[in-house]
Amino acid sequence: MQQIAHLSPQLQTFAADVIRLCAWLVILAAIFIPAERFWPPDPRPVGRKSLASDLVYYFLSGFLPKMLLAVPIATVAAVIHLVIPGGFYARAALLPVWFRIAAGMVVGEIGTYWGHRWSHEIPFLWRFHSLHHSAEEVDWLVNTRAHPLDMFFTRFCGLVPMYVLGLAQPMGNRLDLVPVLVTLVGTMWGFFIHANVSWRFGPLEWLVATPAFHHWHHTNEAPETLDKNYAALLPWVDKLFGTFHLPDRLPRKYGTDTPVPAGVVDQIFEPILPHK
Ligand SMILES: [Zn+2]
Numbered sequence: 033m034q035q036i037a038h039l040s041p042q043l044q045t046f047a048a049d050v051i052r053l054c055a056w057l058v059i060l061a062a063i064f065i066p067a068e069r070f071w072p073p074d075p076r077p078v079g080r081k082s083l084a085s086d087l088v089y090y091f092l093s094g095f096l097p098k099m100l101l102a103v104p105i106a107t108v109a110a111v112i113h114l115v116i117p118g119g120f121y122a123r124a125a126l127l128p129v130w131f132r133i134a135a136g137m138v139v140g141e142i143g144t145y146w147g148h149r150w151s152h153e154i155p156f157l158w159r160f161h162s163l164h165h166s167a168e169e170v171d172w173l174v175n176t177r178a179h180p181l182d183m184f185f186t187r188f189c190g191l192v193p194m195y196v197l198g199l200a201q202p203m204g205n206r207l208d209l210v211p212v213l214v215t216l217v218g219t220m221w222g223f224f225i226h227a228n229v230s231w232r233f234g235p236l237e238w239l240v241a242t243p244a245f246h247h248w249h250h251t252n253e254a255p256e257t258l259d260k261n262y263a264a265l266l267p268w269v270d271k272l273f274g275t276f277h278l279p280d281r282l283p284r285k286y287g288t289d290t291p292v293p294a295g296v297v298d299q300i301f302e303p304i305l306p307h308k
């Protein structure tokens with residue numbers, strides 16, 4: 033850390049972010065690599081296709097969605113504070129922190145659910161989201177394989193209702209605890225639900241997302257199993273909107289029939305460029 037003290041403030045922030053992301057990668061690998069080796073539903077050799085590109089996406093998704101979100105979220109916050117009377121937010125700020133966190137989880141999950149569902153149902157959004165579904169072997173690191181604009185969109189959909197309902201307090205001077213905590217828990221749980229581990233939660237599986245729940249979201253086994261399980265954390269949201277699908281076994285086939293380019297650069301630019 034002493035070496036980065038000589039850099040410009042922007043470079044210091046960037047260097048600190050790189051160090052933070054490297055440290056998290058080590059922690060996540062230390063948790064999930066042994067877990068996937070000891071509790072695999074289907075044993076696999078170490079290493080797999082697309083490992084290098086998923087590492088690139090790990091760092092891209094650590095930087096870009098956060099940067100892309102700053103201005104739109106500040107704009108949304110400013111607009112809703114103009115439109116909705118200030119007294120509403122003053123009263124919302126008095127709610128107990130535990131309630132704002134719990135409500136933020138639920139409201140954020142419902143927003144994320146719809147952002148994710150629209151990413152499947154609207155062809156323009158699927159151009160970006162299909163990259164995440166191109167994984168034919170799903171494990172913890174597939175969590176990061178996503179187009180930065182896809183990540184931006186689903187996160188944006190999760191954050192906006194929190195700001196509208198006053199669960200997030202963007203105009204205060206303190207750290208905005210609710211969206212930070214909800215995003216952090218969501219990101220960590222995202223690695224878990226992609227992990228290639230056989231853990232099941234029995235009667236609690238409608239309540240909290242498991243790897244089996246999300247692996248069924250990634251299946252390409254049969255048409256009737258597509259477009260299910262959009263929730264990242266709370267499967268009952270899928271039950272509520274009629275997209276819950278969780279058999280006892282795991283899927284036999286993963287991936288998508290949508291063609292996705294092989295290299296990271298093409299994967300990033302192909303959805304943005306006009307399609308013939
Ligand atoms: Zn999806």
Ligand SMILES: [Zn+2]
Pocket residue numbers: 164174175226246249250
């Ligand atoms: Zn996924």
